[in-house]
Amino acid sequence: MPELPEVETYVRELTPLLAGRRVGAAQVFWPRTIAAPDVATFQTQIIGQEFATFGRRGKYMLLGLASGATLIVHLRMTGHLQVEPASVTPDKHTHVMLDLDSGERLLFRDARKFGRIWLVDDSAPVLARLGPEPLSDDFSPGGLGALLAGRQAAIKALLLDQTIVAGVGNIYADEALFRAGIHPLRSGGGLTEVEVVRLYAAVCAVLADGIAAAGSSLGVSSIQNYQRPSGAPGSFQEQHRVFQRTGQPCLVCGAPIARIVVAQRSSHFCPHCQK
DNA sequence: ATAAGGCCCTGACCGC
DNA sequence: TGCGGTCAGGGCCTTA
Numbered sequence: 110m111p112e113l114p115e116v117e118t119y120v121r122e123l124t125p126l127l128a129g130r131r132v133g134a135a136q137v138f139w140p141r142t143i144a145a146p147d148v149a150t151f152q153t154q155i156i157g158q159e160f161a162t163f164g165r166r167g168k169y170m171l172l173g174l175a176s177g178a179t180l181i182v183h184l185r186m187t188g189h190l191q192v193e194p195a196s197v198t199p200d201k202h203t204h205v206m207l208d209l210d211s212g213e214r215l216l217f218r219d220a221r222k223f224g225r226i227w228l229v230d231d232s233a234p235v236l237a238r239l240g241p242e243p244l245s246d247d248f249s250p251g252g253l254g255a256l257l258a259g260r261q262a263a264i265k266a267l268l269l270d271q272t273i274v275a276g277v278g279n280i281y282a283d284e285a286l287f288r289a290g291i292h293p294l295r296s297g298g299g300l301t302e303v304e305v306v307r308l309y310a311a312v313c314a315v316l317a318d319g320i321a322a323a324g325s326s327l328g329v330s331s332i333q334n335y336q337r338p339s340g341a342p343g344s345f346q347e348q349h350r351v352f353q354r355t356g357q358p359c360l361v362c363g364a365p366i367a368r369i370v371v372a373q374r375s376s377h378f379c380p381h382c383q384k
Numbered sequence: 385a386t387a388a389g390g391c392c393c394t395g396a397c398c399g400c
Numbered sequence: 401t402g403c404g405g406t407c408a409g410g411g412c413c414t415t416a
Contacts, residue, residue, distance in 0.1 A: 186408080
């Protein structure tokens, strides 16, 4: 599942493939993929647009166009965005296809159909609910502590809340809590100042390590798996210490990694190392 | 304001 | 082999 490191990898690797490319015809096979504007308007407005700038906010990909508009893409669970030769035949998971003036096509594929695309003049309303961007100056131990103060919910659930930290998903939340030595069911407001600082550092570290490894690929099949634009996998799964390691020995203490459900999400942790 | 539960989706997997 | 049922889960919406 694409989280911040996976989306960051996408942005970096799509940049040389899309920079300066102009969009021709657009085909939309699953209308709900286009969150805004309506499909007909999207198809009209995307034609002739040129990819110019490339950015990311949380798990949102921001493909800036020379006109000033922005194509925002959220991959959600199983979305893929790939550049392929124009001879490619769209399969049943291809929901949006943009012709490029390079003789290629940009394809949005998504087995679960949760992914969304926006074409907007102003990206701010789409991103308005996002909290601080980790790996930036907007994210700090003090700021994190302030957002957690008074919250009774489990810290695992709060890490998944995009208004607390933008871009953290299930994998990186579990890995960060392990590195910080914090049990996923601890209440957010109950963390000590020292623990908040440790958690802050752990979130930054796992995200940076995830980016360095080009993300985590561990889906059961290629259509569900996160893949880079080239189709290559990331390698951060090789560094997972708890995620999907249920029953395997903790790499620190040897205790079996446990799995519980928190906020309707599977959570993996070491019962011995995480208090 | 916060927390919890439902919803959207379909491939993979399990039991029979 | 095939069928029905269950699970996974990000973000948004509704409910309490």
